[in-house]
Amino acid sequence: MSTLIVMRSTPYGNTNAKDALDIALILATFEQSPSLLYQGAGLQQLLLDSQHTTPFKHIGNILNAFPIYDIEQIYIDKASINEQNINLDRLNDLPVEYKLLDTNQVTELMHNHQHIMVF
Amino acid sequence: MSTLIVMRSTPYGNTNAKDALDIALILATFEQSPSLLYQGAGLQQLLLDSQHTTPFKHIGNILNAFPIYDIEQIYIDKASINEQNINLDRLNDLPVEYKLLDTNQVTELMHNHQHIMVF
Amino acid sequence: MPAMNLLNYCIIVRCGPDQQSQALSALEFTKALLAQGHNVERVFFYQQGVLTASRLRTPAQGELNITKLWQKLQVENKLELDVCIAAALHNGIVDKTESERYELGAHNLASGFQLAGLGQLAGATIACDRVVTFGASQ
Amino acid sequence: MPAMNLLNYCIIVRCGPDQQSQALSALEFTKALLAQGHNVERVFFYQQGVLTASRLRTPAQGELNITKLWQKLQVENKLELDVCIAAALHNGIVDKTESERYELGAHNLASGFQLAGLGQLAGATIACDRVVTFGASQ
Amino acid sequence: MLHIIQTHLSQADLARLIDLAQEDDAIVLMDDGVYNQTQLTKPHCPIYVMQSHTEMRGLVDKQFTKPLDMEGLVQLTTNHTNSVSW
Amino acid sequence: MLHIIQTHLSQADLARLIDLAQEDDAIVLMDDGVYNQTQLTKPHCPIYVMQSHTEMRGLVDKQFTKPLDMEGLVQLTTNHTNSVSW
Numbered sequence: 001m002s003t004l005i006v007m008r009s010t011p012y013g014n015t016n017a018k019d020a021l022d023i024a025l026i027l028a029t030f031e032q033s034p035s036l037l038y039q040g041a042g043l044q045q046l047l048l049d050s051q052h053t054t055p056f057k058h059i060g061n062i063l064n065a066f067p068i069y070d071i072e073q074i075y076i077d078k079a080s081i082n083e084q085n086i087n088l089d090r091l092n093d094l095p096v097e098y099k100l101l102d103t104n105q106v107t108e109l110m111h112n113h114q115h116i117m118v119f
Numbered sequence: 120m121s122t123l124i125v126m127r128s129t130p131y132g133n134t135n136a137k138d139a140l141d142i143a144l145i146l147a148t149f150e151q152s153p154s155l156l157y158q159g160a161g162l163q164q165l166l167l168d169s170q171h172t173t174p175f176k177h178i179g180n181i182l183n184a185f186p187i188y189d190i191e192q193i194y195i196d197k198a199s200i201n202e203q204n205i206n207l208d209r210l211n212d213l214p215v216e217y218k219l220l221d222t223n224q225v226t227e228l229m230h231n232h233q234h235i236m237v238f
Numbered sequence: 239m240p241a242m243n244l245l246n247y248c249i250i251v252r253c254g255p256d257q258q259s260q261a262l263s264a265l266e267f268t269k270a271l272l273a274q275g276h277n278v279e280r281v282f283f284y285q286q287g288v289l290t291a292s293r294l295r296t297p298a299q300g301e302l303n304i305t306k307l308w309q310k311l312q313v314e315n316k317l318e319l320d321v322c323i324a325a326a327l328h329n330g331i332v333d334k335t336e337s338e339r340y341e342l343g344a345h346n347l348a349s350g351f352q353l354a355g356l357g358q359l360a361g362a363t364i365a366c367d368r369v370v371t372f373g374a375s376q
Numbered sequence: 377m378p379a380m381n382l383l384n385y386c387i388i389v390r391c392g393p394d395q396q397s398q399a400l401s402a403l404e405f406t407k408a409l410l411a412q413g414h415n416v417e418r419v420f421f422y423q424q425g426v427l428t429a430s431r432l433r434t435p436a437q438g439e440l441n442i443t444k445l446w447q448k449l450q451v452e453n454k455l456e457l458d459v460c461i462a463a464a465l466h467n468g469i470v471d472k473t474e475s476e477r478y479e480l481g482a483h484n485l486a487s488g489f490q491l492a493g494l495g496q497l498a499g500a501t502i503a504c505d506r507v508v509t510f511g512a513s514q
Numbered sequence: 515m516l517h518i519i520q521t522h523l524s525q526a527d528l529a530r531l532i533d534l535a536q537e538d539d540a541i542v543l544m545d546d547g548v549y550n551q552t553q554l555t556k557p558h559c560p561i562y563v564m565q566s567h568t569e570m571r572g573l574v575d576k577q578f579t580k581p582l583d584m585e586g587l588v589q590l591t592t593n594h595t596n597s598v599s600w
Numbered sequence: 601m602l603h604i605i606q607t608h609l610s611q612a613d614l615a616r617l618i619d620l621a622q623e624d625d626a627i628v629l630m631d632d633g634v635y636n637q638t639q640l641t642k643p644h645c646p647i648y649v650m651q652s653h654t655e656m657r658g659l660v661d662k663q664f665t666k667p668l669d670m671e672g673l674v675q676l677t678t679n680h681t682n683s684v685s686w
Contacts, residue, residue, distance in 0.1 A: 003363050006598075010608055012397045012656065013632035014514070015328075019285055022324065026356040032363060040527070041608060044635065047658040054656045055440050056396050079530070085638040107534050111515055115369040116598040117250070122501050125684075129522055130571065131259045132546035133376070134466075138423055141462065141494060149498040159613070160522060163549065166572040173570045174302050175258050198616070204552040226620050230601055234507040235684040236388070245592060255466070256424065259545040259567070260520050263584075270584040276592075286394065289427075292468030296478050301466070328393070328439070330430030330484065340434050344482040346468065368591055371599040375521050376514060383678060397631040397653070398606045401670075408670040414678075506677055509685035513607050524610035 003027055004035045004113035007042035011059040017045050020119035021062050028069040035073035037101070037109060042119075043076065043084050046094060066096045074098040077106055122146055123154045123232035126161035130178040136164050139238035140181050147188040154192035156220075156228060161238075162195065162203050165213060183214045193217040196225055246277045248362035253373025254286035255295065255304050264372035265307055272315050279366050280318040281308075282359050283351070287373060288326045291319070293348035305348055312350035320354035321347065384415045386500035391511025392424035393435070393442050399428065402510035403445055410453050417504050418456040419446075420497050421489070425511060426464045429457070431486035443486055450488040458492035459485065515539045516590050516597040519547035523600075528553055531600055535559050540590060542582065551576045562590065601625045602676050602683040605633035609686075614639055617686055621645050626676060628668065637662045648676065 005024055009016035027034040038046060048060035066074065078100045081088060091098075101109060110116060124143050128135035146153040157165060167179035185193065197219045200207060210217075220228060229235060249268050253260040264281075271278055283290055290305055297303050312319050321331060330346075333353050337345035347353065363369055387406050391398040402419075409416055421428055428443055435441050450457050459469060468484075471491050475483035485491065501507055517535055519528075519542065528550050535541055537559050543550055544564035548571060551563060562582040563575050575581065582590075591597055603621055605614075605628065614636050621627055623645050629636055630650035634657060637649060648668040649661050661667065668676075677683055 010632050015394050022356060026360045030360040049658050055400060057439060103533055107536055114596055115363050118374050118600055129546050134256050145494040145498045168572050176301060222619055226622055233682055234501050237512050237686055243592060263545055266584050270588045274588050294468035294470050294480050296465040327434040330432035332432050342432050344484055346482055346484060370591055370597055374599040381678060401631055404670050408674045412674050508677055508683055512685040
């Protein structure tokens with residue numbers, strides 16, 4: 001019943017990805033263990049090569065911090081994988097564990113949280 | 120060969136419509152007679168009831184100023200009318216004269232201008 | 239006022255003054271909440287929303303001054319208007335303390351607003367029955 | 377540098393620092409223009425682009441400081457960085473003169489940038505061979 | 515759950531959000547979100563439209579929508595246990 | 601004419617812009633615009649993709665695209681008599 005953060009933005013187009021992660025980390029610090037749902041273009045945040053440097057804050061490296069902060073409820077919207085033309089293999093190397101959700105499960109997830117923030 | 124301003128934004132969602140009109144008016148003041156092309160959601164700028172008050176700068180009233188500023192090259196992208204589900208009749212009451220352009224004509228219009236700004 | 243379920247709200251404003259329609263809706267929703275007797279724990283300005291809190295804004299004549307409207311509502315209702323400090327620093331909104339800390343030589347946070355950490359938002363998600371966001375996409 | 381057609385450019389920056397990728401591209405394109413010997417008549421900051429010109433911005437550690445990068449380029453190349461005055465007033469970016477005119481008590485325009493009317497942009501469309509826009513949509 | 519839409523979405527994004535709404539949810543179209551109703555058909559949950567926002571934009575509400583004002587929006591947020599602003 | 605795309609567009613908007621490009625035009629995908637190439641097929645004009653922007657995003661360029669850097673973009677704006685940033 002805590003907070004669900006829905007990640008719908010590409011990593012570097014605007015500050016949404018970073019700003020959402022900042023909220024996730026502070027909620028974790030307050031022991032509110034937020035859930036994260038990656039949806040639509042937000043899945044692009046998961047495809048970054050953590051070795052590749054960027055002039056911007058590196059989203060890929062922040063993902064590595066999830067286990068440290070006990071952020072463990074990570075979900076991926078299954079329908080978005082096709083929509084974003086993503087090769088499922090590329091999601092195997094993620095440094096975090098996640099669950100794939102179909103549309104009914106996404107709806108259920110949303111109903112089971114007290115607050116929802118979309119970024 | 121002057122400047123073509125492409126209007127693609129709804130009137131009140133952001134400041135694009137107003138900011139584009141400001142550029143059109145200043146270009147006219149500099150006797151650069153800009154051309155205006157309404158496309159996509161930009162057509163919504165043409166459907167405002169000029170009698171209806173809004174808390175924002177009234178785009179519909181600014182349209183009335185076009186003849187005063189000698190802004191006479193007004194174009195509407197024909198394909199956008201269907202795309203936006205607009206009843207063609209509603210474009211009859213416009214306070215300005217305009218030409219409907221098909222895709223080839225839009226392409227030609229764009230090639231015939233030295234500078235293009237999309238808002 | 240009929241007997242009704244009065245709740246504790248947090249409002250998140252993520253759109254700047256340029257998203258004029260959404261920005262005004264956040265204000266009007268907050269007004270309506272207060273009019274119906276609900277409690278507004280805090281309004282949290284995040285992302286572009288922090289631009290609302292600049293006292294150096296001078297909107298053109300005939301344009302809405304959303305900053306002034308929030309200030310008025312704050313005074314009338316002793317509202318807490320929290321401006322995310324990280325987003326504020328990133329966007330050039332600073333109070334006297336931050337201005338001195340970073341030796342900026344000027345400050346521009348409008349009165350009635352205050353800088354606050356994201357912890358205030360986290361606290362609100364615990365304390366509030368409802369968190370309603372305005373300006374989630376642009 | 378091979379013999380080539382050197383042109384006169386105007387760059388329009390419409391995205392703020394938050395549109396980090398587009399904002400950086402505007403700067404890097406301008407740099408590449410100068411490196412190839414083209415003339416940059418002016419860089420015109422419009423809409424959210426004016427937020428680039430705030431000297432009160434303090435990006436977090438590890439974040440790009442796009443304001444400083446433009447200032448550096450300006451000094452090195454005597455670039456003209458024009459900030460649309462109407463958009464600047466709307467967004468709370470003022471120089472000393474405007475601050476005094478509106479009695480704001482503080483100013484925040486970063487050095488190297490100057491406030492300018494839309495007439496400067498209109499002039500650029502006449503004088504320049506090319507006008508290239510960055511941050512047209514967000 | 516209350517779904518609040520404040521922007522003009524692409525057809526694909528709108529369809530996806532409608533998919534996620536259940537029968538006892540409600541959808542609110544306000545600000546530029548009111549433009550989305552032109553793309554809508556047969557909703558499986560109530561769709562409320564901010565009346566002043568459609569009028570200001572010279573639009574006419576679709577018949578299956580319900581008119582809303584700010585007081586009504588407050589009540590919707592009270593009646594639904596949570597809300598999502600897309 | 602040079603078409604510069606800096607954002608991730610909806611399929612409909614992208615299709616419309618491609619329609620407007622002529623054979624002697626060129627399209628540049630940069631910043632989040634590089635995501636659009638996943639939706640693209642058989643272009644009728646050259647499509648350039650800012651190399652560093654695709655790599656930074658963990659993408660692989662489609663075979664029919666041409667790699668670009670900032671120097672190359674300058675040359676494209678020089679060679680084409682005008683440009684449009686969508």
